[in-house]
Each structure stands twice: as C-alpha cells, then as structure tokens.
Amino acid sequence: MYEQATSxxxxxxxxxxxxxxxxxxxxxxxxxxxxxxxxxxxxxxAYKPDTTIGRIVQSSSLLPMLPMLKEHDRxxxxxxxxxxxxxxxxxxxxxxxxxxxLGCLTTAWWxxxxxxxxxxxxxxxxxxxxxxxxxxxxxxxxFSELLPxxxxxxxxxxxxxxxxxxxxAVSAGAHAYIADCTxxxxxxxxxxxxxxxxxxxxxxxxxxGSILISYTGQPLSVFYVAAVLHMLYAVxxxxxxxxxxxxxxxxxxxxxxxxxxxxxxxxxxxxxxLMQLGRAFxxxxxxxxxxxxxxxxxxxxxxxxxxxxxxxxxxxxxxxxLKGDITYEYxxxxxxxxxxxxxxxxxxxxxxxxxxxxxxxxxxxxxxxLQPKLAAVRLPDEAYDHPQTSQTSNAEQPxxxxxxxxxxxxxxxxxxxxxxxxxxxxxxxxxxxxxxNGYVFTAYAVFSALGVGxxxxxxxxxxxxxxxxxxxxxxxxxxxxxxxxxxCSQVLGPFLFGVTYMKTVATAPKAIFAVSxxxxxxxxxxxxxIRLQTRSGGTSDVDLEQNESLPDxxxxxxxxxx
Numbered sequence: 001m002y003e004q005a006t007s008x009x010x011x012x013x014x015x016x017x018x019x020x021x022x023x024x025x026x027x028x029x030x031x032x033x034x035x036x037x038x039x040x041x042x043x044x045x046a047y048k049p050d051t052t053i054g055r056i057v058q059s060s061s062l063l064p065m066l067p068m069l070k071e072h073d074r075x076x077x078x079x080x081x082x083x084x085x086x087x088x089x090x091x092x093x094x095x096x097x098x099x100x101x102l103g104c105l106t107t108a109w110w111x112x113x114x115x116x117x118x119x120x121x122x123x124x125x126x127x128x129x130x131x132x133x134x135x136x137x138x139x140x141x142x143f144s145e146l147l148p149x150x151x152x153x154x155x156x157x158x159x160x161x162x163x164x165x166x167x168x169a170v171s172a173g174a175h176a177y178i179a180d181c182t183x184x185x186x187x188x189x190x191x192x193x194x195x196x197x198x199x200x201x202x203x204x205x206x207x208x209g210s211i212l213i214s215y216t217g218q219p220l221s222v223f224y225v226a227a228v229l230h231m232l233y234a235v236x237x238x239x240x241x242x243x244x245x246x247x248x249x250x251x252x253x254x255x256x257x258x259x260x261x262x263x264x265x266x267x268x269x270x271x272x273x274l275m276q277l278g279r280a281f282x283x284x285x286x287x288x289x290x291x292x293x294x295x296x297x298x299x300x301x302x303x304x305x306x307x308x309x310x311x312x313x314x315x316x317x318x319x320x321x322l323k324g325d326i327t328y329e330y331x332x333x334x335x336x337x338x339x340x341x342x343x344x345x346x347x348x349x350x351x352x353x354x355x356x357x358x359x360x361x362x363x364x365x366x367x368x369x370l371q372p373k374l375a376a377v378r379l380p381d382e383a384y385d386h387p388q389t390s391q392t393s394n395a396e397q398p399x400x401x402x403x404x405x406x407x408x409x410x411x412x413x414x415x416x417x418x419x420x421x422x423x424x425x426x427x428x429x430x431x432x433x434x435x436x437n438g439y440v441f442t443a444y445a446v447f448s449a450l451g452v453g454x455x456x457x458x459x460x461x462x463x464x465x466x467x468x469x470x471x472x473x474x475x476x477x478x479x480x481x482x483x484x485x486x487x488c489s490q491v492l493g494p495f496l497f498g499v500t501y502m503k504t505v506a507t508a509p510k511a512i513f514a515v516s517x518x519x520x521x522x523x524x525x526x527x528x529x530i531r532l533q534t535r536s537g538g539t540s541d542v543d544l545e546q547n548e549s550l551p552d553x554x555x556x557x558x559x560x561x562x
Contacts, residue, residue: 012244014178014190018197020236021174025201027229028130028167029352030209031137033344034219036088036330038141042151043087045144080338082506085331089505091151092327093498095158100490102162103169107486108285110165111172111479115253118245119180122165123173124238127230129164133157134227141220166490172482175459179478180244184467188414188460189364195456196359203352210345219341287313289480293469308530309465313481315526316458317488318519319422324493328501328512335509337438347442354449363453370413411464412532414457421454422524426517433513464532 114122136157140147147153161167178190209222290313292305333339333347428448435441459481466477497512504511 009240010242012177012181012242014181014194016241017174017177018190018193020233021194021197022201022204023229024127024233025198026205026208027201027226027233029202029205029348030212030222030345031134031226032326032348033206033330033341034209034213034222035137036092036327036334036344037219037341038137039088039091039151040084040334042141042144042154043091044081044084046150047084047087080335085335085505086502088331089328089498089502091154093494093502094152095155096324096327096494096498097491098155099158099162099166100486100494102159103166103486103490104483106163106165107168107172107482108287108476108479110169111176111482112257112476114173114176114479115245115476116250116257118243118250119173119177120237120241120243123170123177124234126165126167126169126173127234127237129161129166130170131227131230131234132160132164134223134230136160137223138220138227141223166486168482168486168490171485172478175478177244179463184464187463188411188456189367191456191459192359192363192367192453195452196356196363199352199355199359199452201352203349203354203356206345206348206352210342210349213342213345287480287483289466289476290484306465306469308532309462309469311526311530312458312462312465313484315523316462316481317484317492318523318526319425319454319458320485321488321493321496321519322425322516323489324495325497325512325516327494328497331501331505332509332512333438333441335505337441339438343438347438347445350442350446351449354446355452358450359452359456367413367417411461414460414464415527415530415532417457418454418461419524419527421451421457422520422527424448425451425454426520426524429513429516429520433510461530461532465530468532 110122110126134157137154140151140154140156144150144153158166165172174194175191178194179187182190212221212225213219290309292307292310330344333344337343339347425448428444428451431444432441432448435444459478462477462481496515500511500515501509
C-alpha cells in the first residue's frame with residue numbers, strides 16, 4: 001500500500017503537482033501573445049503579401065523575416081485590417097474547435113482510464129499532446145510555404161493534442177490526483193492553491209516570453225522554450241511522481257468497468273437503431289453522471305430528485321466558455337490599441353500575477369476567516385499514527401468521524417464564493433467594454449481577475465454534491481466536468497466569440513464583451529437555486545460526515561493542514 005511508504009519520494013501527495021504546475025503553466029502562458037502575433041503575420045503574408053516590408057519572397061522559412069515582423073508600418077496595416085482580423089479569427093476558431101471536438105471525444109475516456117491505469121500515466125500522455133502542438137507550430141512557422149495548406153497546417157497540432165485529451169485531460173488528471181490525496185475538508189484549499197500556482201506561471205510566463213522576444217527579436221523562440229518545458233514536464237510526471245491510486249483500487253475500478261461494459265454490450269445486442277444512435281454519441285455518456293438523481297433528505301427521509309449537479313455543470317459551462325474569448329480579446333487589443341506581442345505579454349502577466357496573489361495569499365486568508373467555527377474534539381495522538389483502512393474496527397470509526405467533525409469546512413461558503421466571483425466578472429467586463437485606452441482597460445481586466453476564485457470553489461462544491469449523492473469515483477466526476485469544460489471552452493465558447501468577432505470586427509468589435517456579460521449572467525442564474533444538505537447548525541452535511549471509505553479516497557497524507 002502506498003500509505004505505508006516511509007520514503008517521502010514514494011508517497012503520493014498533492015504537492016507533487018503543486019510544485020511543478022507553475023513551470024508547466026509558464027510554458028503555455030508564454031506562447032499566448034506571440035501565438036496571436038504570428039497568426040496575424042502568417043495570415044497577412046497570405047492575404048496581403050504586398051504589405052510585407054523587406055520580405056524575402058523565395059524564402060521557405062519564416063525565421064529570416066521575423067525581425068522584420070516588428071516594423072511598425074506593416075504591423076499597423078495588418079493588425080488594423082478587418083479582413084486580416086477576420087481571417088485570423090477564422091484560423092483561431094478552426095484550431096480551437098478541432099482540439100475541442102476531439103477533446104469531447106477523448107477527455108472523459110482518458111479520465112475514466114486514469115481510474116483503471118493510474119493518474120500519472122494518463123497525464124503524461126496528455127502532456128505529450130501539448131508538446132506535439134508546440135512542435136507543429138514550430139514546423140509551420142519554419143516551412144509554411146512547403147507544407148500543404150500553408151498556415152492551415154497549424155491545425156495539425158490541436159488535432160494531435162485533442163486526440164490525447166489536451167489541456168482538459170491534464171487538468172482532470174491533476175484534480176483527480178489531488179482529490180485522491182486529500183479529504184473533502186481540505187480539498188477546496190488544495191484546489192485553490194493549485195489554481196493559484198497555475199496563475200503564478202501565467203503571471204511570469206508572458207513577461208519572460210516578452211523579454212525573450214525582445215532579446216532574440218523572434219516570437220517563435222518562445223515556442224522552442226515551451227516545447228522543452230513540456231518535454232521535461234512529461235518526464236517528471238511519468239518517472240518521478242508517485243501514483244496516487246493503489247493496485248487494489250485500480251483492480252476494483254477495472255472490475256467495475258468490465259461489468260459496465262458487459263451490461264452495455266448486452267443492451268446493444270437487444271437494442272435497435274436508437275441503441276446504435278446512442279453508441280455514436282457515446283462520448284457524451286460521462287455526462288449522464290451529472291443528470292438529476294433521486295436523493296434522500298436528511299432527517300425527514302423523503303426522497304426527491306436533485307438537480308443540483310446538473311445546474312452546477314451548466315453554470316460552470318457558461319462561465320468557463322469565457323476562455324473562448326481570450327484570442328479575440330488579444331485581437332481586440334491589437335486592433336483598438338495597436339498592441340504587439342510584447343505589450344500583450346506584459347498585460348497577460350499583470351492578470352496572471354493578480355490571480356496568483358489572490359488565490360495563494362488573499363483568498364485562503366478570507367476563507368479561513370469566514371469558515372464556521374465548530375467545537376473541537378481532542379483526539380489521542382495515536383489516531384494520527386494509524387490511518388483508517390478497510391480493516392479498521394467499528395470502535396475506531398466514531399473517532400474518525402469525530403476528527404472530521406472537528407474540522408470546520410463549509411461547502412456552502414464555496415458556493416457563495418462562486419456566485420460572488422461571477423458578479424465581479426460581470427462588472428469588470430462591462431467596464432472593459434467602456435475603457436477609453438489600454439491602461440484603463442488593463443485596470444478593469446485586473447479587477448476581473450478577482451473572479452478567478454470561481455474555479456476552485458465550483459470544483460469543491462461539485463465534489464461535495466457528488467459525494468452527497470453517494471458518488472465514489474472522483475475520476476469519473478472530473479472526467480465529466482472535463483467534457484463540460486472541453487465543450488464549452490474549446491467548442492461552444494470559441495465558436496460563439498469567434499463568429500461574433502468575425503461578424504462585428506468592422507462595425508462593433510466590443511460586441512464580444514456583451515456576449516461575455518450574457519454568459520456570466522446566465523451562469524449566476526443557474527447557480528442560484530443550488531442548495532447543499534445542511535444540519536441543524538447550518539453546516540453542510542457533506543462537510544461533517546463521509547459515507548463509507550471511498551475506493552479512490554484514503555486518509556489524507558498531509559496532516560494538520562486545516
């Protein structure tokens with residue numbers, strides 16, 4: 001058993017991922033701004049080759065002309081041209097949706113696979129997909145004139161990444177790993193810390209990318225660094241991070257999976273055309289976990305249908321869809337303020353730094369101050385020396401429950417945080433649309449970053465609702481939420497914002513902010529009816545007790561973090 005491992009490097013802990021996530025996110029964040037600039041330059045070369053200043057016509061490589069890409073005359077012409085902007089939006093939309101559609105087909109499958117074969121193995125495969133995306137970008141920028149389709153060959157990278165699950169599979173695997181190593185009373189804090197460290201990478205990455213571009217004069221140089229970091233990330237996770245699931249747990253999940261597959265095969269053999277149609281949309285099957293289920297009310301014993309998890313997933317999808325407007329916000333800033341990748345990099349760093357400080361410093365303090373105070377129960381020291389296992393005697397179980405009851409934690413507070421975060425972003429996006437210049441726009445964008453508490457809060461509430469309804473396999477839960485995230489952030493969101501920007505860039509480019517406000521308002525309305533089961537003291541029932549030991553949850557390895 002991994003719990004019995006004495007060496008710290010053999011013991012699974014959330015800190016394995018928490019320690020490396022800033023460097024992993026740095027690689028992704030550093031390429032965000034130069035990605036948009038190179039999109040514009042590649043499209044401008046194809047649509048308006050006559051505007052290229054000093055362009056080497058016969059060159060098969062983009063590298064010799066990259067220093068010339070910073071000529072202000074050409075940049076002003078390209079970045080302010082509605083035709084070029086619309087073509088860039090079309091390219092970005094194609095790349096994002098190709099990864100998103102494939103992610104819909106694979107993310108939940110990879111998440112479920114991690115229950116049976118381990119978190120670290122599956123996360124490694126998904127990271128390799130991100131590495132392939134970097135390499136495809138480098139290939140196209142060096143040999144665009146020799147490749148079929150020219151700059152459209154860029155879509156190869158997202159296709160490969162999407163087949164391996166993409167960013168959402170990495171995120172789902174990491175969240176499941178952290179959930180394996182923590183109990184529900186501390187999970188929200190680790191999720192917050194995870195997101196905070198993620199944004200720490202997002203804060204430093206764009207700045208380092210801008211410095212590298214300033215030093216080399218080549219936006220493409222950032223992608224070489226990102227490829228190296230992704231490769232090191234994959235090696236670290238596969239060879240050094242201890243697996244969080246035990247062999248026994250994976251065997252149990254394999255048996256459960258085989259039983260489910262047998263039932264499905266039997267059902268298909270007896271089914272008709274409708275069953276075959278259902279099989280074609282099998283990638284949506286994990287979402288069935290989010291459908292309303294019948295639950296028993298504590299105290300009254302009444303049974304009723306609970307819509308909470310479905311409403312939460314829908315609200316989460318509306319908010320996470322805003323990820324789809326990032327590229328178009330960059331295009332808006334290039335169009336309206338004439339910003340280059342260096343300026344966009346510093347802008348992104350300001351947002352990332354704000355999010356990181358808020359999540360890692362301010363939010364934990366606020367949550368600790370606001371958490372309800374419960375009477376502590378003093379336990380003997382021996383309780384910490386003997387983790388509860390399946391062989392634990394019934395006499396020891398009340399002590400374990402007393403320990404949980406002594407740990408104040410309110411999922412209701414997490415739900416309130418999610419709602420407040422949405423309201424912050426609504427106000428910020430309205431003000432961003434009204435900003436007269438880049439400095440004011442940045443100030444309002446920094447304010448919107450305070451809404452980042454939504455993600456860890458909603459993840460914590462989701463796990464609480466799932467456990468409250470009797471769910472056990474957290475990998476499936478986060479896999480299902482990964483499907484929601486993929487559909488909304490990489491398919492529906494980019495499509496909605498991309499089409500809006502393409503249609504309005506020449507007349508009303510601010511329309512994308514109106515769409516953002518509408519999506520956030522819808523999310524708030526969906527989260528409003530959600531209620532957690534509570535005890536008489538007003539504390540969430542999920543917070544004070546667990547069901548039996550879950551197959552994918554063990555006694556937390558990090559003690560004393562309350």
